[in-house]
Amino acid sequence: MINIEIDGKKVEVENGRSVIEAAHQAGIYIPHFCYHKKLSIAANCRMCLVQVEKAPKPLPACATPVAEGMKVFTASEQAVKAQKGVMEFLLINHPLDCPICDQGGECELQDLAVGYGGSASRYQEEKRVVLHKDIGPLVSAEEMSRCINCTRCVRFGIEIGGEMELGQAFRGEHAEIMSFVSGTVNSELSGNMIDLCPVGALTSKPFRYKARTWELSRRKSISPHDSLGSNLAVQVMDNRVMRVLPLENEAVNECWLSDKDRFSYEGLNSAQRLTRPMLKQGGRWQEVEWQVALEYVANGLRQVGKEAGAENIGALATGNSTLEEMYLLQKLVRGLGSDNVDFRLRQADFSADGKQLGAPWLGMSVAELNQADRFLLVGSFLRKDQPLLAARIRHAVKRGAQASVLHSADDDLLMKVANKLIVAPSEMVSMLAQILQTLAAEKKAAVDASVQPLLQGVATSATAQAIARSLMSGERSVILLGNFAQQHPQAAQLQLLAQHIAALCNGRFGFLGEAANSVGGYLAQAVPSAKGMNAAAMLASPRKAYLLLNVEAELDTQNGAQAVAAMQAADMVVALSAYKHQASEYADVMLPISPFTETSGTFVNTEGRVQSFKGAVKPLGEARPAWKVLRVLGNLLNVAGFDYDSSEAVRDEVLKGMEVSSKLNNQLQGLTVQPAAAMHGLQRVSEVPIYATDAVVRRSAPLQATHDALPPHAAMHGEELKKLGVTPGAQVKVKTAQGSAQLAIAADDKLPMGVVRVAAGHASTAWLGAMFGTISVERA
Amino acid sequence: MLSDQIQTQINRELGKYPADQKQSAVMAALRFVQDEKGWIANEDMADIAVYLGMPQMAVFEVATFYHMYNLKPMGRHTLTVCTNISCMLCGSGETVEHLSKRLGIGLGEVTADGKFGLREGECMGACVDAPMFTINNKKLCGRLTSEKIDQILAELDKQ
Ligand code: SF4
Ligand code: FES
Ligand code: FES
Numbered sequence: 001m002i003n004i005e006i007d008g009k010k011v012e013v014e015n016g017r018s019v020i021e022a023a024h025q026a027g028i029y030i031p032h033f034c035y036h037k038k039l040s041i042a043a044n045c046r047m048c049l050v051q052v053e054k055a056p057k058p059l060p061a062c063a064t065p066v067a068e069g070m071k072v073f074t075a076s077e078q079a080v081k082a083q084k085g086v087m088e089f090l091l092i093n094h095p096l097d098c099p100i101c102d103q104g105g106e107c108e109l110q111d112l113a114v115g116y117g118g119s120a121s122r123y124q125e126e127k128r129v130v131l132h133k134d135i136g137p138l139v140s141a142e143e144m145s146r147c148i149n150c151t152r153c154v155r156f157g158i159e160i161g162g163e164m165e166l167g168q169a170f171r172g173e174h175a176e177i178m179s180f181v182s183g184t185v186n187s188e189l190s191g192n193m194i195d196l197c198p199v200g201a202l203t204s205k206p207f208r209y210k211a212r213t214w215e216l217s218r219r220k221s222i223s224p225h226d227s228l229g230s231n232l233a234v235q236v237m238d239n240r241v242m243r244v245l246p247l248e249n250e251a252v253n254e255c256w257l258s259d260k261d262r263f264s265y266e267g268l269n270s271a272q273r274l275t276r277p278m279l280k281q282g283g284r285w286q287e288v289e290w291q292v293a294l295e296y297v298a299n300g301l302r303q304v305g306k307e308a309g310a311e312n313i314g315a316l317a318t319g320n321s322t323l324e325e326m327y328l329l330q331k332l333v334r335g336l337g338s339d340n341v342d343f344r345l346r347q348a349d350f351s352a353d354g355k356q357l358g359a360p361w362l363g364m365s366v367a368e369l370n371q372a373d374r375f376l377l378v379g380s381f382l383r384k385d386q387p388l389l390a391a392r393i394r395h396a397v398k399r400g401a402q403a404s405v406l407h408s409a410d411d412d413l414l415m416k417v418a419n420k421l422i423v424a425p426s427e428m429v430s431m432l433a434q435i436l437q438t439l440a441a442e443k444k445a446a447v448d449a450s451v452q453p454l455l456q457g458v459a460t461s462a463t464a465q466a467i468a469r470s471l472m473s474g475e476r477s478v479i480l481l482g483n484f485a486q487q488h489p490q491a492a493q494l495q496l497l498a499q500h501i502a503a504l505c506n507g508r509f510g511f512l513g514e515a516a517n518s519v520g521g522y523l524a525q526a527v528p529s530a531k532g533m534n535a536a537a538m539l540a541s542p543r544k545a546y547l548l549l550n551v552e553a554e555l556d557t558q559n560g561a562q563a564v565a566a567m568q569a570a571d572m573v574v575a576l577s578a579y580k581h582q583a584s585e586y587a588d589v590m591l592p593i594s595p596f597t598e599t600s601g602t603f604v605n606t607e608g609r610v611q612s613f614k615g616a617v618k619p620l621g622e623a624r625p626a627w628k629v630l631r632v633l634g635n636l637l638n639v640a641g642f643d644y645d646s647s648e649a650v651r652d653e654v655l656k657g658m659e660v661s662s663k664l665n666n667q668l669q670g671l672t673v674q675p676a677a678a679m680h681g682l683q684r685v686s687e688v689p690i691y692a693t694d695a696v697v698r699r700s701a702p703l704q705a706t707h708d709a710l711p712p713h714a715a716m717h718g719e720e721l722k723k724l725g726v727t728p729g730a731q732v733k734v735k736t737a738q739g740s741a742q743l744a745i746a747a748d749d750k751l752p753m754g755v756v757r758v759a760a761g762h763a764s765t766a767w768l769g770a771m772f773g774t775i776s777v778e779r780a
Numbered sequence: 781m782l783s784d785q786i787q788t789q790i791n792r793e794l795g796k797y798p799a800d801q802k803q804s805a806v807m808a809a810l811r812f813v814q815d816e817k818g819w820i821a822n823e824d825m826a827d828i829a830v831y832l833g834m835p836q837m838a839v840f841e842v843a844t845f846y847h848m849y850n851l852k853p854m855g856r857h858t859l860t861v862c863t864n865i866s867c868m869l870c871g872s873g874e875t876v877e878h879l880s881k882r883l884g885i886g887l888g889e890v891t892a893d894g895k896f897g898l899r900e901g902e903c904m905g906a907c908v909d910a911p912m913f914t915i916n917n918k919k920l921c922g923r924l925t926s927e928k929i930d931q932i933l934a935e936l937d938k939q
Binding site: 158163164165166167168169170171179180181 | 822825826835836837838840841844845
């Protein structure tokens with residue numbers, strides 16, 4: 001520890017800290033632009049000049065390390081003179097037209113100019129002009145003359161985003177922030193550059209000229225998309241969400257947001273919003289009163305229960321539904337006598353059900369990811385599935401951690417990867433078994449009998465050995481199962497292997513949860529008990545009646561084609577949805593419910609953090625929070641215990657007295673495994689693209705205009721294409737057991753042999769059915 | 781694609797740096813390209829980026845930062861006139877004017893036959909010989925007068 005004095009205040013700071021950090025610790029503000037606590041030090045704006053005793057000239061506080069006995073003056077005559085001088089220089093080329101700047105009112109330069117700027121400019125000459133750039137649909141670079149070249153945006157790309165998409169080209173007066181050859185910025189974290197930009201150079205494209213910051217009220221919320229549960233500040237004007245910004249929470253999203261969390265709000269008021277209850281009568285959709293719709297639903301359910309038996313009722317929810325919604329949904333169907341309820345719609349393998357000691361979770365806290373020193377990422381499209389968790393792992397890797405990958409695709413993680421095994425989906429289990437095998441051999445440990453069948457006849461490859469050694473050499477090894485591993489037809493086997501690998505390397509293993517409430521769904525008991533049917537079973541053997549909560553059957557399920565067929569075969573389908581969608585083809589009733597901004601609720605993120613939020617705006621039209629809709633349905637159906645007066649009451653019923661951490665457990669016990677039969681022919685590899693994951697993002701126009709939202713194509717290894725005699729770019733017919741799709745085909749030599757990669761979650765590929773399995777390609 | 785010759789040159793350069801610091805060779809790599817083609821296209825920068833395993837934008841930053849890299853074709857003989865303070869005081873204005881008149885082009889331009897290009901440059905650290913220009917960044921010609929310039933141009937014209 002080092003003792004210094006700032007403005008007469010004694011401060012004790014860690015060795016190696018800078019003067020600006022010491023000052024912030026002491027609650028003293030030093031003006032600055034280029035300094036940011038999460039980025040490297042550039043010291044190029046010079047706004048932070050302070051006087052330091054015995055130093056002949058003012059020093060930049062952000063780049064001056066503290067030294068014992070140092071005396072700093074942040075507001076002395078010398079310091080202020082220096083700061084004012086810098087401000088005058090900054091303003092020489094900066095346009096002085098704040099009233100027409102989109103950043104006005106929330107501009108760091110504007111704020112500081114009030115304190116340090118002159119009342120008039122002494123500079124009479126022409127200002128420099130920097131041309132605007134088009135860097136994509138999210139970040140506006142329309143006003144690059146406003147840039148003060150602090151390079152925060154550039155450093156963010158390199159250091160946090162992992163890719164240098166923006167840079168500072170040219171020099172001196174001609175220096176410009178730009179992308180290479182006018183490329184777009186495609187990072188899934190690009191929106192953070194808007195927050196970082198201290199001036200109005202980079203602003204939000206969708207929000208541009210929509211409102212002034214002082215016209216907006218800020219409401220706290222939680223992101224309903226990925227399983228991190230980023231904390232949001234939802235900004236509202238006239239009962240409309242105008243913008244979403246991060247709410248700093250060091251333990252969750254730090255000060256960042258993924259673009260998905262930031263721009264999804266643009267889908268909230270889409271023209272497709274369902275604003276009135278609708279009933280299909282005589283084949284035609286009619287808007288009806290809530291009362292009529294709800295009574296219709298109650299009667300229908302009662303009838304199905306009476307005639308076909310309650311087990312013919314099935315309830316499906318997406319993992320983006322709130323804890324309260326899922327809890328009431330399961331309580332309702334269970335009250336009706338059915339146990340068929342599930343939210344794990346994209347899961348294929350349910351053999352772990354009943355064998356797992358608790359709800360599957362990350363296996364550690366989110367913050368602990370930064371501390372891990374060895375990673376094995378199994379089946380994860382990490383950057384796109386959990387962008388900010390990827391940033392944390394990237395951070396750990398930068399500091400020396402080793403990351404290895406086992407996957408069926410080799411997308412760039414924008415971090416150093418120590419070893420990778422890229423194999424067809426059917427090989428994943430045996431590859432993981434090889435790693436376990438090696439570990440057991442190296443440690444001379446016996447492998448538990450339960451996994452033995454998977455190790456039979458497995459020969460270990462050099463890469464598997466390297467991965468095992470990497471894991472063993474660490475002190476805090478972590479094995480993470482991604483979305484792909486969870487959706488995999490042998491998900492439970494992968495889990496079991498991960499469990500034993502973690503045990504042998506004294507590490508931990510866990511799941512990178514797929515959706516905002518992947519843990520919450522378990523706590524809400526929105527999963528079948530032993531006698532009920534899981535999501536896959538409910539769709540494979542059609543029920544007579546379905547309750548769909550937020551579900552778009554063809555997009556949100558493991559097998560969209562099968563799901564739609566099941567819906568079509570049912571006597572009654574009730575779609576609780578914020579949007580009109582394909583349900584109009586198969587549903588009988590559509591009940592308009594509120595998206596996350598219009599309801600209160602709770603998400604339990606992947607580390608088991610319970611985060612409740614309130615509605616930010618009133619529901620649109622006659623939409624109502626789903627928990628209220630379900631409560632009324634409970635009342636109409638005379639199910640006991642449905643008299644809640646708030647969502648908090650529902651939450652308390654679920655969580656009161658519950659030690660959440662005691663409910664989380666990834667361990668499998670008593671699972672018997674059999675190696676899957678060998679597969680022949682080509683196999684499908686599919687991901688749910690980042691902007692196709694749930695109903696809200698699917699309707700956010702700016703997100704849909706990004707590179708990540710391009711319509712799906714098929715991709716294969718170039719050699720495979722040659723075998724088929726197909727040229728890259730050609731249209732092909734992709735076929736599975738369930739259906740076919742006509743797509744353009746691309747060559748991707750990073751894919752393993754024997755696979756065809758076709759994304760799911762999109763209308764054009766929904767009819768291909770299962771996300772995994774055999775697939776064929778022929779010339780169209 | 782970088783030519784074999786350039787690749788060999790870069791490889792030799794890479795030997796000077798640690799294996800994980802390949803980007804240290806970026807300035808040399810850009811120079812090799814310019815020596816071969818006379819200028820550096822965006823595609824060349826992209827190729828260099830791949831070759832050295834660095835972001836394209838980082839190569840672009842370097843290439844645009846230093847004025848001695850030509851970002852467009854600058855003629856067979858690129859004359860770069862120093863216009864910094866010492867040269868300016870010694871008459872670099874007239875040098876530029878004379879060259880413009882003789883070649884019929886302004887700064888940053890190339891003659892129609894692609895023979896000569898004219899550029900403005902920064903202090904060449906040889907102010908004692910002011911005013912001056914360089915030919916293709918390689919040969920320094922100082923103490924310029926109209927006569928001397930004409931003589932140099934005539935010689936270059938023959939090449
Ligand atoms: S665009 Fe903004 S963040 Fe980037 S360098 Fe300019 S002022 Fe800084
Ligand atoms: S904040 Fe210190 S130089 Fe910019
Ligand atoms: S100013 Fe021209 S060489 Fe120095």
